[in-house]
Every structure is written in structure tokens, then in C-alpha cells.
Amino acid sequence: MTSTADSTSGPRVAVVIVAAGSGTRLGADVPKAFVTLAGQSLLERSLHAVRGMRHAADPVVVVPADRMDEARRLGFEIFGRLIDVLPGGGTRQRSVQEGLSLLDDGTEVILVHDAARALTPSALFDRVVEAVVEGGHGIVPGLPVSDTIKRVGGDGEVHETVDRSQLAAVQTPQGFPAAQLLAAYAAAETEETDDAGLVAAAGHAVTVIPGDAHAFKITTPWDLRRAEELLAGASLPRVGFGTDTHGFDASAELWVAGLYWPGEPGLAGHSDGDVVAHAIVDALLSAAGLGDIGTIFGTGDPRLAGAHGSVFLEETRRLVEEAGFRIGNVSVQLVGNRPRFSTRRREAEDTLASVLGAPVTVSATTTDGLGFTGRGEGLAAFATALVVPGR
Numbered sequence: 074m075t076s077t078a079d080s081t082s083g084p085r086v087a088v089v090i091v092a093a094g095s096g097t098r099l100g101a102d103v104p105k106a107f108v109t110l111a112g113q114s115l116l117e118r119s120l121h122a123v124r125g126m127r128h129a130a131d132p133v134v135v136v137p138a139d140r141m142d143e144a145r146r147l148g149f150e151i152f153g154r155l156i157d158v159l160p161g162g163g164t165r166q167r168s169v170q171e172g173l174s175l176l177d178d179g180t181e182v183i184l185v186h187d188a189a190r191a192l193t194p195s196a197l198f199d200r201v202v203e204a205v206v207e208g209g210h211g212i213v214p215g216l217p218v219s220d221t222i223k224r225v226g227g228d229g230e231v232h233e234t235v236d237r238s239q240l241a242a243v244q245t246p247q248g249f250p251a252a253q254l255l256a257a258y259a260a261a262e263t264e265e266t267d268d269a270g271l272v273a274a275a276g277h278a279v280t281v282i283p284g285d286a287h288a289f290k291i292t293t294p295w296d297l298r299r300a301e302e303l304l305a306g307a308s309l310p311r312v313g314f315g316t317d318t319h320g321f322d323a324s325a326e327l328w329v330a331g332l333y334w335p336g337e338p339g340l341a342g343h344s345d346g347d348v349v350a351h352a353i354v355d356a357l358l359s360a361a362g363l364g365d366i367g368t369i370f371g372t373g374d375p376r377l378a379g380a381h382g383s384v385f386l387e388e389t390r391r392l393v394e395e396a397g398f399r400i401g402n403v404s405v406q407l408v409g410n411r412p413r414f415s416t417r418r419r420e421a422e423d424t425l426a427s428v429l430g431a432p433v434t435v436s437a438t439t440t441d442g443l444g445f446t447g448r449g450e451g452l453a454a455f456a457t458a459l460v461v462p463g464r
């Protein structure tokens with residue numbers, strides 16, 4: 074198989090995306106994975122989700138035989154390289170088996186994902202990988218069943234109410250230690266509707282972790298309409314606002330707006346105290362609905378001690394993009410008596426823009442001697458950010 078996953082920073086992960094079904098229940102005029110949803114096919118959306126994972130992963134795509142060129146082209150556009158594409162089988166299980174045939178011995182964790190679950194967030198893929206590594210066994214995402222479930226006879230007569238407290242509606246991606254999944258498929262004697270069924274039949278444990286409502290399977294025209302409505306509701310740009318304040322600490326170096334300011338008193342803080350970067354982080358996280366800097370970057374994290382603003386900005390950009398947005402622009406104002414900002418404004422804007430991949434404008438002001446900034450006790454920054462749905 075074609076591998077680029079970085080095995081030095083985590084387990085070697087492969088994601089088999091099964092996209093070879095015909096979509097009988099959807100009834101479209103093309104195979105379901107190639108149906109367009111708000112401008113992108115279901116397969117394309119699933120590939121983007123894999124591309125957005127924090128864990129590097131090698132995709133293997135299984136499609137109808139006459140769609141292989143199209144799938145290769147999509148893979149190349151999204152991953153910037155050739156990805157493995159195979160023709161599928163007559164059932165989902167056969168299609169997964171085809172995909173597994175390409176994996177090499179170095180693969181440690183295998184995820185199997187339905188292209189039909191096109192709105193599954195990248196974060197769910199990462200959570201499944203982490204749970205497999207931690208547990209050493211199969212992991213399936215699932216949601217509690219909210220309807221009352223009846224066991225019904227062929228004539229419609231209700232025989233019993235099933236105890237729903239013991240039920241979970243399971244989704245994909247389903248993840249497994251590679252050896253367990255490969256052995257279960259090699260030994261398969263039954264036809265199961267999911268991979269966990271085969272792994273459990275082979276005698277291995279499988280655990281359910283919380284799934285995600287967005288990972289629902291597009292099966293019927295109603296599901297497709299629901300997905301379209303979800304995306305339409307999420308098509309407007311979103312704005313966010315963030316502020317940050319740090320007091321001066323004469324023993325520290327001053328880092329503001331991603332730049333080092335020699336000869337200036339620094340700012341106190343767990344990290345380098347870059348108020349401009351931190352206000353931008355809050356504005357971006359807020360715009361994307363991802364919480365705030367304290368939620369994502371805890372002060373208890375030793376990796377962030379003394380960290381420069383670029384570390385926070387890079388990770389924030391990744392999170393915003395993973396959540397399905399791109400950054401439109403950022404505007405930030407620094408408030409304080411010093412440093413004299415105007416001479417390096419352009420340099421600061423270019424530095425921040427290159428980290429965020431979007432225009433950043435920075436202004437600076439004083440407060441006429443009023444307040445803590447006016448008294449020269451510290452700096453404050455106020456930022457707004459615009460994020461736009463779509464990658």
C-alpha cells in the first residue's frame with residue numbers, strides 16, 4: 074500500500090473507506106458514495122474527514138469498479154498524492170475484505186468507515202484511534218437508542234419491549250488492532266453487517282465509546298435531506314471575539330504579536346504571555362464554537378510552559394479547519410504604552426498571517442494614562458475573527 078503515515082509520532086493507522094455500495098434505499102442515479110451533498114460527494118467528504126485527523130492515517134478506498142479513476146482523482150486532490158483505490162465486492166463485508174487485502178504488515182490500527190457517514194467529524198476518527206491504542210481491542214462509536222424498541226412478529230403483532238438501556242446504535246469509524254481485524258476477516262464464516270460483529274465472533278472484546286450525531290448514515294432520501302439542511306444551516310460565516318491581558322514582568326523577554334521585542338520588559342504568564350496571539354486564539358475558537366483558550370490549552374499542560382504564541386495559533390488553526398471552517402480574516406488591537414508598535418506593524422501582520430493562512434490586521438492604541446495599561450502595568454489585546462464554513 075501507499076503509506077505516508079508518520080509512525081514516529083503515533084501508531085501506524087490505516088482507514089478503509091467502503092464506498093462500493095449501490096445505495097438502493099437512496100435510489101439516486103449514481104452509486105451512493107458519488108451522490109453530491111452541497112457540492113461535494115459523500116466520498117469526498119469522508120476523505121476530507123480522514124485528511125483532517127490529528128493522527129496521520131493512510132486511506133484505502135473501495136469503490137465500484139467503474140469509479141476507480143474518479144476516486145483516485147479525488148484522493149490526489151485531497152491528499153496531494155496517490156492513494157490506494159480498489160474495486161468493491163457484492164456486500165459491505167466483501168468490500169472491507171478487499172480493502173484489507175492491501176494493508177501491509179506495518180499497519181498497527183485499522184479503522185473501517187462507511188463513506189455513507191459523510192458528515193462524521195475528524196475528531197471521532199481520532200478518538201477511535203486513541204481508544205484502540207489505550208484498550209488494545211476493538212472500539213465502535215455508538216449512541217443510546219432513544220425510541221422504545223419492540224420485537225415484532227411477521228404479522229405485526231408486538232411480542233415484547235426490548236430493554237433499550239442495553240442497546241447502542243453503532244456507527245463508523247470502527248477501529249481495531251490490525252492483527253485482530255485481519256484474523257477475524259480471515260476466519261469469517263458468517264456475513265455480518267459491521268466489522269465489530271466479525272471481531273466479536275472471533276472471540277475478541279469490542280467496546281462502545283460515545284459516537285457523534287453527525288456520524289449518521291445517509292441511507293434514505295430523508296437522510297440526504299437532513300444532511301443538506303445541516304450543511305445549509307452551517308453555511309453562514311461566523312464571527313468571534315477574544316481578549317487577553319498580561320502584567321509586565323521585567324525579568325522576562327517581551328513577545329508580542331509573534332515577534333520578539335529586545336530591550337522591552339516581558340509579560341508574566343504560563344506561556345510567553347503574547348496577548349495578541351492569545352486574544353486571536355480566543356476569537357478564532359469562539360467563532361468556530363470550540364470553546365476558549367483555557368478549555369483547549371490548559372495551564373497545567375507542561376508542554377505549553379513558555380510556549381510562543383505561534384504554537385497556540387498553529388494548533389488553533391488546525392482545530393478550526395478540523396471543525397470544517399477556514400479562517401476568513403482576523404483583526405486585533407493591542408492596548409498599552411509600549412512597545413512602540415507602528416514601526417513593526419507590517420512585520421507582525423505578515424508573521425501572524427503566515428501562521429494562520431489568512432489576512433491579519435493589527436492596530437495599537439494607548440488609553441490616555443487611564444487604567445492598568447495607562448499606568449504601564451501591562452498590556453491588553455482585543456481581537457475579532459471571521460471563519461467561513463468549508464475547507
Ligand SMILES: Nc1ccn([C@@H]2O[C@H](COP(=O)(O)OP(=O)(O)OP(=O)(O)O)[C@@H](O)[C@H]2O)c(=O)n1
Pocket residue numbers: 091092093094095096097098099105106135161162163164165166168169186187188189190290291292
Ligand atoms: N457491496 C457493498 C455494500 C456497501 N458498501 C458500503 O458500505 C457502507 C454502508 O452501506 P449502506 O449504507 O448500506 O450502503 P449501500 O449498500 O450502498 O445501501 P443500500 O443497502 O441501500 O443499497 C456504504 O458506504 C457503502 O458504500 C460497500 O462498500 N460495498
Ligand SMILES: C[C@](O)(CO)[C@H](O)COP(=O)(O)O
Pocket residue numbers: 165187242243244245266267268290
Ligand atoms: C457498519 C454500519 O454502518 C454500522 O452501523 C452498518 O451496519 C452498515 O449498514 P448496512 O445498511 O447494514 O450495510
